[in-house]
Amino acid sequence: MNTVVLVKQVPDSGAERSLRSDDNTVDRASANNVINEMDEYAIEEALRLQEAHGGEVTILTMGPEQAGESIRKALSMGPNGAVHIVDEALRGSCALGTSKVLATALGTLNADLILCGAESTDGRVQVMPHLIAERLGIAALTGARKLDVDGATLTIERQTDEGYEVVTATTPAVVSVWDTINEPRYPSFKGIMAAKKKPVRLMTLADLGLAADEVGAAGATSAVLEHSRRPERAAGVKVTDEGEGGVKLVEYLAAEKFV
Template sequence: MKIVVLVKQVPDSGAERTLKSDDFTVDRGSASNVINEMDEYAIEEALRIKEAQGGEVTILTVGPDGATESIRKALSMGPDAAVHVVDGAIAGSDAVQTSAVLAAALGTLEWDLVLCGAEATDGRVQVIPHMLAERLGVPALTGARKLTIDGDSRTIERQTDEGYEVVRADGKAVVSVWDTINEPRYPSFKGIMAAKKKPVTTLSLADLGLAPDTVGLANAYSAVVSAAPRPARQAGTRVTDEGEGGVQLVEFLAVEKFV
């Protein structure tokens, strides 16, 4: 089975993240950039399928030159090769445009299954798997907590408030996963050294047959129009019980619409 895993480089969610003051896009230059956490679970799931059934795992990334660092980190976990779509015109693209670039890149590859994280920690819109599946004309099996491959059948369990759903599709599919699906492995020293020699194919928009004026911030379908820092935390309301503490507490909860 040929599996492609979508990997995005994002600012580390454990560090401070900011937006640029001029266009309100994520300031990636001043951030510590890492592999999107959910994508590591997708990589692990792809490797487990490969180990059980054989095949190849390819990493696909759309990002700037600096994303090569995350590509090598992903390859050190065990995938066989990577494809890096890099073009200055892509900067500032929204989900609609990014899904078009990903679909075009997948058109250059042989694949049976596309795996990805359910969301990216920078945008958190959770729409790329659905948009990509629509563009590719294949089923979208999203939000998987469990994935089972049986011949040409792909079955997932999706967590819900009432329990879980079982969703199945045959043939090619796009599957997104949550962090409940597995526990990603740590790259070994051998894996880190081997990653340096694994092939990474670089593609531009021209290679994909896409025009520069179809992507980028100026042509995006959505944009952030304003942003402000999170306000400083205010001191809480203190209730001193001098016989009327219970009444004051209920009044406070009523004002805040808790009761």
């Protein structure tokens, strides 16, 4: 079974994040960029399937040159190689444009299974698996907490607020996973050294046969028009109890429309 894992480099959610002032896109140049957390679980699941069923695991990333750092880290976990779509015209791509680029690239990779995280920590829209599956004309099994493979049949337990649903499909298919599906392995020193020699194929829009105005900011169907920093936290209101503390508290709550 040949598996392609979609990996996105995102600003570290635990650090300060900001938007660029010139075009209101995420400022990735000054951010501490890492692999999207959910994608690490997708990589781990792909490696476990490879160990059980054979085949190859390929990382697919769309992003600027610096995303190569995350590609090498992903490869250090064990995948066989990677494809990196890098083109200046991609900056500012919306979800629709991104799905078009990824689906076009996937059409050249002959994957039996496409794995990805259920969401990215920067966008958190959870639509990419559905968009890619629609463009490729294949099934989308989303929000998996468990994945079983039996020949060409895929079965997942889709995580919900009430429990889980059992969903099946046949390959090829797109499967997105939550962090409940496994525990990602730590790259070994041997894996880190081996990752430096693994093949990473660079692709541009021209290689994919896509025009610059189809994607990026030029072809985006949505955009951030303006943004501002969250205001500093204001000091709280202190009520001194001099015998009428309860009354003052109720008056304050009423003024704030809590009661």
